[in-house]
Amino acid sequence: MRLTHFAQALTLILLCVTGYLAWEGQQEIKGLKKERDFERQQRLAEQTASPAQESLIPLPTAATSITPPPTPGTIASPEPRPEELMAGASTLPGGGLTVPKSVMEAEAQGISTNTLTPLQKMVLAAQPVAKIKTVxxxxGFIIIDAGSAQGIAKGQKYEIRRANAVLGKVTVTDSVEATEAVADLDFASIPxxxxxxxGDELIAPVAR
Known part of the structure; x- marks a missing residue:
């Protein structure tokens, strides 16, 4: 009987030690996960405070063209009329030409582009869900300017659009706040x- 009692006590002690070691391992894993999440949030804050140089958008420079005066004894060729430069384009007072800034604006003015494929038209017509704030x-991730307040949730997949082109795909991670979120890049989809x-826009995936 004493041996039986001793064996039962030893078994109980082993079970207690095993349970304690398992609990301690779980606590250590949770601590590592919290530490990793904190480091990631810290990196996000640093990137937001000082964006990388390559993520800055260069300002466009306006190129000016100077037409030399005609040489004495030669007849200067007449200036082309605005309607010859672009049929259907509107003109400013004094005869200046207003150049459309986008294909949609050009088509609204009655200017036929005939350059877009059906897929490009679908991409161009898609409503943007958010814009990229930081790359x-x-x-391997981006920060966007929309969050749970705009219906962004973990696991949602979007495409990145610039003009009428799709530049790649992303998937929203679990770092979703009210007005911003983090999305992982799908490098295989980026040319x-x-x-x-x-400034690049996120749209819902376009059907191919």
């Missing part, structure tokens, strides 16, 4: 040589 290519920039 962290080294870590070689393409660089994502702040």
């Amino acid at each position: 962290v290519r080294e870590q 070689s040589g393409v660089t994502l920039e702040p």
Whole structure:
């Protein structure tokens, strides 16, 4: 009987030790996960405070063209009329030409472009869901300017649009706040040589 009692006590002690070791392992895993989440949030804050140089949008420079005066004895060729430069384009007072800033604006003015494929038209017509605020290519994610208040949720997939082109795909992670969220980049969907920039828009996936 004493041996039986001793064996039962030893078994109970082993069960207690095993349970304690398992609990301690779970606590250590939780601590590591919290530490990783804190480091990621800290990196996000640093990237938001000082965006990478390559993520800044360069300002466009206006190129000016100077027409030399006609040489004495030669007849200057007449200036082309605005309607010859672009049929259907509107003109400013004094004969200046208003150049459309987008294909949609051009078509609204009655200017036929005939350059877009059906897929490009679908991409161009898609309503934007959000815009890129920061690109962290080294870590493989972006920060967007919409969050749970705009219906953004973990696991949602979007495409990145610039004009009428799709530049890549992203998936929203669990870092979703009220007015911003984090999305992981799908590098396999980004064409070689393409660089994502702040201001690029997120749209729902377009059916192919």
